[in-house]
Every structure is written in structure tokens, then in C-alpha cells.
Amino acid sequence: MKREVIVIISLVLVLVFFASCKSSQQNQNRNERGNERGQQKRPTVEQLFEKMDTDKDGKLSEKEVKGPLANDFDKIDADEDGFLSKEEIERAPRPSGGRNGMGQNRPEF
Numbered sequence: 001m002k003r004e005v006i007v008i009i010s011l012v013l014v015l016v017f018f019a020s021c022k023s024s025q026q027n028q029n030r031n032e033r034g035n036e037r038g039q040q041k042r043p044t045v046e047q048l049f050e051k052m053d054t055d056k057d058g059k060l061s062e063k064e065v066k067g068p069l070a071n072d073f074d075k076i077d078a079d080e081d082g083f084l085s086k087e088e089i090e091r092a093p094r095p096s097g098g099r100n101g102m103g104q105n106r107p108e109f
Contacts, residue, residue: 045086045089045090046086048060048069048089049086052064052065052066052069058085058086059083059084059085060083060084060089061082061083062082065084069084069089072092075092075093076088076089076092078091
């Protein structure tokens with residue numbers, strides 16, 4: 001009786017293990033397919049500042065920003081000081097449409 005229980009538990013654990021491996025592989029395949037379609041990861045706020053903060057003052061002016069940040073500068077500049085802080089960018093809503101019409105509520109940078 002104990003042996004049967006141990007065998008059944010072992011089989012269940014093996015099945016759970018293989019199911020989780022398959023699920024993990026499917027997620028990885030989905031991510032790879034997304035990258036093949038030209039979908040790129042959004043840069044982090046740190047990466048944005050590293051790339052755009054040319055005067056290294058810890059904030060982005062209208063002259064320094066490009067793309068959607070430039071287009072939505074006034075919306076993102078919550079304190080209206082003429083600069084974007086890291087906190088303002090982190091709190092900025094994403095456009096509802098995104099590139100494929102299925103975005104979240106933060107702008108793509």
C-alpha cells in the first residue's frame with residue numbers, strides 16, 4: 001500500500017515537472033516569435049536617461065528627448081518645470097493603442 005502511494009506521488013510529480021517544462025518552453029517560443037516580428041523590448045527609464053540625457057543633469061529637456069517622449073512632453077511633465085524627471089517618466093501613461101493597437105497605459109519610448 002505504501003509503495004503504491006509513493007509510486008503514484010512520484011508519477012504525479014514527474015507529470016507536473018514535464019508540464020511546467022513544456023509551459024516554460026511555450027512562453028520562450030512566444031517571446032522569440034515576438035522578437036522575430038520586430039517587437040522590441042521597451043528601454044528602461046535608466047536606459048532612456050543614459051541615451052538622452054546629454055548634459056548628464058539627471059533630467060531631460062525638450063531638446064534632449066525624441067520620439068513619443070517629445071510628442072507627449074507636456075503631458076508627461078507633471079510639474080511643468082520644462083524637464084522630465086525619472087519619476088515623471090515612470091508615472092507617464094502608455095498610449096492605449098501602442099504599435100499594434102493593443103498597448104497598455106504607458107508611452108513607448
